[in-house]
Amino acid sequence: IGVARMSAFVGTYALSGLTVVLAGAIWLGLRKDWHLAAVMVPATGLAALSAPLTRAPEPSPDAPLVRVVQPNVSQDQRGESDGPLLLQRLIALSGRPGPRPRLVVWPEGVVRDMIEDGYPDWAYMGFNYAPPFWTRRQIANALGPRDTALVGGTALLFSPDRDRVSSATNSVFAIAPNGRITGRYDKAHLVPYGEYLPMPWLLKPLGLARLVPGDMDFTPGPGPRNLRIPGFGPVGVQLCYEIIFSGQVVDEAHRPRLLFNPSNDAWFGRWGPPQHLAQARMRAIEEGLPIIRATPTGISAIIAADGRLIATVPHETAGAAQAPLPAALPPTLFSRIGNMMALAIAAGLAAIGVAIRRRAR
Numbered sequence: 001i002g003v004a005r006m007s008a009f010v011g012t013y014a015l016s017g018l019t020v021v022l023a024g025a026i027w028l029g030l031r032k033d034w035h036l037a038a039v040m041v042p043a044t045g046l047a048a049l050s051a052p053l054t055r056a057p058e059p060s061p062d063a064p065l066v067r068v069v070q071p072n073v074s075q076d077q078r079g080e081s082d083g084p085l086l087l088q089r090l091i092a093l094s095g096r097p098g099p100r101p102r103l104v105v106w107p108e109g110v111v112r113d114m115i116e117d118g119y120p121d122w123a124y125m126g127f128n129y130a131p132p133f134w135t136r137r138q139i140a141n142a143l144g145p146r147d148t149a150l151v152g153g154t155a156l157l158f159s160p161d162r163d164r165v166s167s168a169t170n171s172v173f174a175i176a177p178n179g180r181i182t183g184r185y186d187k188a189h190l191v192p193y194g195e196y197l198p199m200p201w202l203l204k205p206l207g208l209a210r211l212v213p214g215d216m217d218f219t220p221g222p223g224p225r226n227l228r229i230p231g232f233g234p235v236g237v238q239l240c241y242e243i244i245f246s247g248q249v250v251d252e253a254h255r256p257r258l259l260f261n262p263s264n265d266a267w268f269g270r271w272g273p274p275q276h277l278a279q280a281r282m283r284a285i286e287e288g289l290p291i292i293r294a295t296p297t298g299i300s301a302i303i304a305a306d307g308r309l310i311a312t313v314p315h316e317t318a319g320a321a322q323a324p325l326p327a328a329l330p331p332t333l334f335s336r337i338g339n340m341m342a343l344a345i346a347a348g349l350a351a352i353g354v355a356i357r358r359r360a361r
Contacts, residue, residue, distance in 0.1 A: 004307060005054045008332040012246045013342035017349055032200040052246040054285070056305040056327050062325040064101040064231050066258075066292050068163050068311075069093045070300040072318035075266045083112035083130070087138060093320045097144020101231035102142065103325070108152035108170070108240055110266035111135070113172050116181065120162050133179065148182070148229045149175045152239070152262045152294075155184065157219060167219040170195060172237050172262060174227045185226065186221025187239040189248075196246045206343060222252040232325065233257040236289075240264060243291070247338040250287055253324045256337075257328055259283070259291045266297040273299045273315055281307040288329030305329045 007015045062102045082120050090111070113135045124131065139149050150172055155168040170190070174183035192198050196217040214275060226234035236256035238249045239264040245326045250256060261280055265273040285307040286289045293301045298315035305324045311321035334341060 004282065005285055007282055008054045008288060008306075008329075008334055010341040010345065011286055011334045011339055012282050012344040013339055017342065017345035021345075021349060021352065054288075054306050054329065054332070056288075056329055059324040059327050060313060061324075063327075064103065065098075065322055066103045066105065066302060066325050067095055067320055067322040068292055068294045068300045068302060068313065069104065069106050069320050070298055070313040070318065071107070071294050072316060073110060073266075075264075086110050086112065087135065089318075091138060091142045093318065094142040094149070095322065097147055101146040101148075102144065102322075103148055103150065103229060103232055103235070103292075105150045105260055105262065105292055105294045106152060107264065107296045107300070108172075108262040109266075110296050111151055111153045113153075113174075114156070115151065116155055117338070118186075119156060120158070123156060123158075123165065136175055136179040136181070137346070139175050140177055143175075143177040145177050146231055147177055148232070149229070150229075150235070150237075150260055151175055152264070155186070165216065167217060169221060170218050170239060171221075172227075172239060172260070174229060182190035183247065184226060185225055185237040185239070187218070187242060188202070188221040188223045189242045189245060190220050191217050191241065198214060201232055202351070224249060224252055226251055226256045235260055237261075238283075241276070243276075243283055246283065246286060247334075249283050250289070250335065255331065256289065258325065259287070259289050261291055261293045263293060263295045265295045265299070270315065273297070281309070286332065286334045288332040288335060290328060302326065 010018065052089065069090055071086065072091060090106050113130050114132050115135060117132050139151060143149055152172055155169045155171045156165050157169065164213060169186040171187065172185045173181050185219070190196050215336045216294065224236060226236050229235050229238050234254060234256040236250055236259045238259055238261050241259045243249060249259060263276060265276055273295065280291050280293055281303055282304055284303045287303050290305045291303040298313055298317060300313040300321060302310040302321055302323050304310050305328050310326060311323050313319045313321050
């Protein structure tokens with residue numbers, strides 16, 4: 001974790017470049033050329049020892065609580081008729097309210113019913129098994145007076161005359177204790193061939209389609225945005241694989257207090273969830289922000305701002321993780337500069353390559 005914390009200064013891409021340089025330095029050292037190794041090996045050791053500088057402080061004793069819910073429902077257990085059962089499972093794992101505010105977070109892809117009001121009546125009959133106010137009321141019953149739930153769901157978009165559904169968004173809704181929606185985030189980085197078909201003008205005539213059920217593409221949201229949650233401040237959201245995009249996970253003009261990363265890792269077998277969790281940990285280090293992850297089958301986690309795992313729910317296990325809201329760090333160097341550091345490392349690599357080439361002559 002010490003080496004990983006270097007990404008707080010240079011970012012993941014630049015850290016990859018430095019790893020290549022270090023490997024080259026070791027190789028040159030084995031060939032009795034110690035010039036590069038004499039610089040890189042001690043520098044890497046000092047950087048690794050700098051890990052305590054990026055260690056997140058412990059949360060305040062009276063900090064509000066975050067509760068991450070993992071229902072352990074696989075993809076094939078989420079049929080169109082399973083909505084009420086899945087909702088009750090999520091509610092049962094949401095725990096009971098207490099004296100401190102709670103942020104209760106649910107995963108992507110589990111709530112089947114529509115959550116928003118204001119659609120044409122025919123839309124609810126065609127897409128929903130319960131009125132949205134009833135669904136939200138059920139969710140709100142699990143909340144205390146100072147709690148908020150963040151729930152993954154789908155929002156529908158309609159044609160101008162509202163006689164048909166034109167598209168949808170993969171969204172996260174903030175639901176207050178009175179059942180009202182207080183905010184919505186729409187996923188911006190959509191999955192090609194999963195949430196939309198790229199170049200449909202070319203691929204559809206060839207008989208190609210999306211790789212998941214449904215023939216309606218999702219519409220992307222505007223990018224990183226915060227939801228303002230009472231008792232928690234601004235909460236950034238990165239839906240599913242959006243969290244893998246280094247330098248693109250935070251609203252730069254309005255730095256959040258933490259990031260919420262709901263995901264549907266049930267698609268990816270046993271190997272995908274650990275990789276996705278590792279990538280989320282790197283984003284926490286880069287940005288100096290805690291991240292909370294909720295997935296249907298794992299691995300759900302509460303991640304400190306320095307990348308440490310505070311609490312997890314193991315893969316393919318039903319349960320919940322609850323902890324005081326982790327403390328955020330001051331803005332890191334990477335959060336200020338972004339992937340310009342990667343360009344600097346790339347330029348340095350090019351200069352080293354030219355120098356080595358000239359020496360060889």
